[in-house]
Amino acid sequence: MRVVRTRAALRAALADAARPIGLVPTMGWLHEGHLSLIERARLDDASVVVSIFVNPRQFGETTDFTRYPRNEARDLEICATAGVDLVFAPSVEEVYPVGFDTTVSVGGIARPLEGAARPGHFEGVATVVAILFSLVGAERAYFGTKDAQQVRVIRRMALDLALPTEVVPCPTIREADGLAMSSRNARLSPAARAAAPVIRRALLEAHRLWEEGERSGAQLRAAMRTTLASEPLARVEYVSVADDATLAELEVVDRPALLSLAVRFDEVRLIDNEPLP
Numbered sequence: 001m002r003v004v005r006t007r008a009a010l011r012a013a014l015a016d017a018a019r020p021i022g023l024v025p026t027m028g029w030l031h032e033g034h035l036s037l038i039e040r041a042r043l044d045d046a047s048v049v050v051s052i053f054v055n056p057r058q059f060g061e062t063t064d065f066t067r068y069p070r071n072e073a074r075d076l077e078i079c080a081t082a083g084v085d086l087v088f089a090p091s092v093e094e095v096y097p098v099g100f101d102t103t104v105s106v107g108g109i110a111r112p113l114e115g116a117a118r119p120g121h122f123e124g125v126a127t128v129v130a131i132l133f134s135l136v137g138a139e140r141a142y143f144g145t146k147d148a149q150q151v152r153v154i155r156r157m158a159l160d161l162a163l164p165t166e167v168v169p170c171p172t173i174r175e176a177d178g179l180a181m182s183s184r185n186a187r188l189s190p191a192a193r194a195a196a197p198v199i200r201r202a203l204l205e206a207h208r209l210w211e212e213g214e215r216s217g218a219q220l221r222a223a224m225r226t227t228l229a230s231e232p233l234a235r236v237e238y239v240s241v242a243d244d245a246t247l248a249e250l251e252v253v254d255r256p257a258l259l260s261l262a263v264r265f266d267e268v269r270l271i272d273n274e275p276l277p
């Protein structure tokens with residue numbers, strides 16, 4: 001496995017890479033969720049490229065950026081064991097050199113939910129992913145549907161900018177108690193870690209009500225809030241029942257929909273979602 005840190009070294013390393021190339025963009029602190037994307041790429045592609053870059057432009061709160069967990073040595077070991085061919089682990093200055101002055105801004109699909117809760121977040125995501133797509137020129141790139149809106153935003157961007165990389169969504173990998181794997185879970189206190197599976201229970205409760213015939217968006221949102229309220233450590237940021245394609249809130253669930261939520265435990269912000277049906 002090769003590790004490169006500059007745009008030039010990345011391009012040189014890719015010149016003789018076997019094709020097709022699969023790209024897995026990450027912010028490091030790798031877990032089984034990331035591994036599932038790498039494994040999928042290994043099945044589909046002849047070369048697997050993983051990027052490890054904690055992207056300052058997608059963090060609103062600087063504390064969230066500085067406290068984001070990092071352990072590159074461990075991440076590189078995980079990548080080597082998983083059969084990754086090439087790791088791109090650039091510095092902030094390498095991704096955003098002096099004079100960098102471009103922002104990729106996706107429209108409507110980036111506005112609700114995470115876009116509303118984290119102003120500028122999706123501009124940061126779209127900008128760095130556009131750079132990665134351009135540098136790597138992969139046939140495919142793999143993203144987790146845990147970040148359901150992110151997948152939609154990147155799809156839109158790739159389509160609109162005619163980037164030739166296919167965006168492949170992959171299922172959410174969970175802990176045994178249902179908590180979606182996330183690098184941020186490492187920052188949960190023991191009490192918050194014990195409480196956090198309430199996120200999954202809230203989504204499953206709303207899903208169950210929907211299966212029993214409940215079609216009121218308000219009722220399904222209320223059911224998620226009621227379940228979340230059973231854990232005093234959980235501070236709800238939003239609960240949503242939205243059109244699966246546009247992510248606009250639904251009064252009546254009369255089409256494919258997405259249940260989603262963002263909850264804080266102490267200063268750790270967690271998100272998850274569940275599709276309907």
Ligand code: AMP
Binds near residue numbers: 034037182183
């Ligand atoms: P991150 O390092 O958190 O930016 O995540 C990098 C990629 O891994 C993104 O496409 C995420 O959606 C994906 N990912 C994160 N957590 C999971 C998970 N639990 N299951 C599947 N994919 C995930």
